[in-house]
Amino acid sequence: MATDSFENIDWDDQEVSTINVSRTTFVELGLFALLLGAFLYDYLIIQNEGPLVANWDVLSTDWLFIATLITMFFHIVLPLYQNPRMRRFYWNRFKKNQIAVLAGVFLVFIFVVGVVGPIVMDPPEVRFTNRIVPPAGITATIGGATKTGTMAAPLGTDAKGRSILKLVVYGMRVSMQVGLIATTFTVVIGALVGAVAALATAIDVGWLDEVLMRYVDIQAVFPSFLLLLLLVYLFGAQLWIIIMVYSLLSWEGVARTVRGEALQRSSEAYVTAALASGANMMYVVRRHLIPNSANSIIISATVSIPGFILGEAGLAFLGFSDPTVFSWGRTISNGQTNLSQAWWISTIPGIFLFLTVLSFYYVGEALRDAMDPRQQVDSGGGGL
Amino acid sequence: MSTEPLLTVEGLKTHFHTEDGTVKAVDGVDFDVRRGETVAIVGESGSGKTVTSESVTKIIDIPPGEIVEGSVTFDGMELSSMSSQELQSIRGERISHIFQNPQNGLNPVYTVGRQIAEVLKIHKDGLSKRERRRKVVDLLDRTGIPEASARVDDYPHEFSGGMKQRVLIAMALARDPDLLIADEPTTALDVTIQAQILQLLEELQDDFDMSIIFVTHDLGVVSEIADRVVVMYSGKVMERGDIESVFQNPSHPYTQALIECLPGRGDSMRRIEGSLPDPTDPPEGCRFSPRCEYATDGCKAGDQPPMYPTDGDETHTASCVYYGPEHDAGVIEEIGVGDQQSTRADGGERQ
């Protein structure tokens, strides 16, 4: 078999195209198309009246969550899977931080339980006969009555008799959804905008950078909380509205950070080389700037997730969140009145919230260290 | 005037302990520097020339570096066994350094005058503020900075690259050291500026009566300023001698190969086959043997050959078996720079 050489390319046959799509991207886009199709079907044809697939009434938040999971799969799981060297390298450095590994395990647990739990468990039911029962094995006196917890409700019940355990599990789902969806949107939009702005300056299209960054400045001072209140007032509190407000109005920090790192990368020779070979701006952004700004992106993400989770919990605590959803914040808020006597209602969800946020910080810090280029060994000449 | 060398380095070995193994950066180096002379240490990257120069005053990072063996004797004092406090009183005072990149040597938030004054103060010069300022201006003037009295209050960013290097030279000379160690001081500068700086160093050497160790990869620069030269490769010395001897009769195959690699000398540019040895696992025998066109089996075993005198001159030695008792030095072709076409044109009337 004769080796193909660069001299054999028949350039007249080649089309000078400006768009390049790889196979994986094709599959990903296909999945999104499918999702969109299903959404339109559910919304327009069935009019959201009944369950879509096997007893599952897909809610608005669920659509967003599926989209997020697809994105995460194709851009986190798949690259790690396809690149064992990179995976092992980063894992070796990450696991030096033992607390972070522990935190990571905890987060994986939360994720799995949060996704799977509400599928296998029924939602918390109101049972007035079972109100304010302490966790299993603990005895407490409330309003004169002494009760001891049982395994029927291992973490006790709240003022309306709902199992705290179920509330916690459903709360995990909510937190996961808010954290991941909002962060994914934020990171995708922010990274794109930041990288495009950086490259624009590098290739002399400075006005684009100006325009984008001035918008970012405006968005940074935009009172999204007030907008949220307005929307809640107009449309009632729905989780997907909250998530969308977060997603679309919180990406300015990521944009700035990514722009900073991408600007540095833009002056590297390999960017000029790609341009000299005929690449257009979006190719360079996609192929070179964003992957090499991955450090900033990942770090922004790990800081954003807990931020959003806390944000939503805070809103729920104040009563602005979706009443049909069992957010930790809401549960904590509801337990306020009985704090001294029925401490478990607020405290247990509170502990979970605290541990989740803390875990994200630890994991984020360990990731940052694992990816710090300064700790990478320099190769090659000079100095000796 | 004593005839003892000012600095003697014997059997110096500096190793670095890294994750990938122990880098034997300097693995047995001998040379000396007499008063008032310029000794050039020449080599490519990985040769160990910079680490050698930094090991003299121990300004390498310890750890991961370690001076495993060897002695460094300066004016009768044994530097290799000194504490860091004792060494601090020598650095800047009796032995000064200048480095390659003038951008990094100066602190951007202080004026140039202040930074030089700091050097004076650290070594307790006993001068009044006014006297010290005069001295700083004088130093700047002597290193060729025009309008020194005005520029003493300028910040580093107001100077060009060549000017910054002059300021750094002024700082290095502030305490009138006996020895100046210059590590590639002109590599980052334009060639016309390099010419100015090299001239300046020559003048200052006379004015201040000091010795210079000049570390470089540029054979041309060596030829212009050095009295004696030490050729290093892979942590060891390959050849050593007077500048004229070494250039007119380069003896070690590596020195010859290096000269023949230089471009712009007509059709005689050649390449060196192979690549640098792994510093954590250097080859047996002569370090250059894997790439040497004259290498025999004997060259690839045992230790690096001792330094044999070449062409009857005791002071010009090469670490090559062909100059030893068992082989004929005539095998190694003679090349000399006298008959090389030089890049510099004679078309310009200078001097």
Add this chain to the structure above:
Amino acid sequence: MSETLLEVRNLKKHFPITQGLFNREVARVRAVDGISFTVERGETVGLVGESGCGKSTAAEAILRLEEPTDGSVLFDDQDITTYDDQELKGFRREAQMIFQNPDSSFDPRMTVGESIAEPLEIHGVGPRSRREEIARDLLDRVGLNADDADRYPHELSGGQKQRVALARALVVNPRMIVADEPVSALDVSVQADVISLLKDIQAEFDLSILFISHDMSVVREMCDRVAVMYLGEIVELADTETIFENPQHPYTKALLSAIPTLDPTRRGIDSGLTGEVPEPSNPPAGCNFYTRCPEVIQPDAIDVDQAAYRGVMDLRVTLKRQGIELDGLREFVGLDDDQTPSETDIADMCSELRREHDIPDRLDDREAESTLSEALDQIVREEITDGVEQLGELFESPCERTNPAPRPTSAGHAAACLHYDDEPVEADTGWVPEAAQGD
């Protein structure tokens, strides 16, 4: 089909310096200020100069990686400055670039094979397996191992990376390669390797090379013809050997004198240049080089020693650019802030000014000496404008008034220097004179 592959005509690249809310232009950095030259098929032309001369910017402007401010670039007789995006992408296959720093030339997250194949990917050559095969074949041809395709850039040495850079440049089968200081960051022995490789590849594929460098020795080894640049302009252009054996322009001569030689018995490098390179945002009026030129032309009215004249010119340049720091001078002669200088002080300050600028105590020409003394006196007495005017009247050089266009010299090639004003017109030098440029 002509033999000329590339023709650059009066190329300019200016960078505006703006101020204020509406980006008002207050100055321009004239990085490239009107250069013209040609590159024939299979030829290597060198663009040589020190930092700030604009050679790298010129390379980028020629490839339209920076948009030229003015002038035209003809590749195969077509003006690429007028190309649209589609045509420009086609051009990018014909002319490729290699860069100085091997460490930043490659995306650290891509394997070497992927980097080489990237231009193919950009131009839609597929499938992936074919690109890989081509990349591996190329690796072989540049003297590396085909298996190196799976390695990452940080695993290779500087020399190996430059070979990969060459492979990447070759993959689209270009007709011209612009090499921007390709060996400057490499060791001497590795330099020789890469230079040999470049020559071999050039011969094998009949490539034209535009070779940018500051290293005259490398240029002498690689190039057929050389253009010397200073502050955005070409000051001399000729065959390589001619430039080295018989340089005509004072800057070229200075550059060559500054190169260290290998022969220790022939020491002495002295470029003869004083002062700093002027800012490209503020180039001198007239000839760009007059502020440092050792052969700056004296006005007819005076006749002094050339070195002394250069000193006076240095003084005038200092006065024009930064001004004289009188406080420093006063301090130098030992005056306090409010003391009035005595006559001796004045004389001392004048001597110091002379000394700083290498002007002898007395000039030969009597008129020149008296004007100079008077002017110095005025300057030291803080009548600076008068002093400057006085000096300017008598000492102004014709080099300050006219920016010399390239004109033929007796050596047969062109140089941009007023010394050659009266030379007769000579043969073709590969340098397009301004008169011949249309539009």
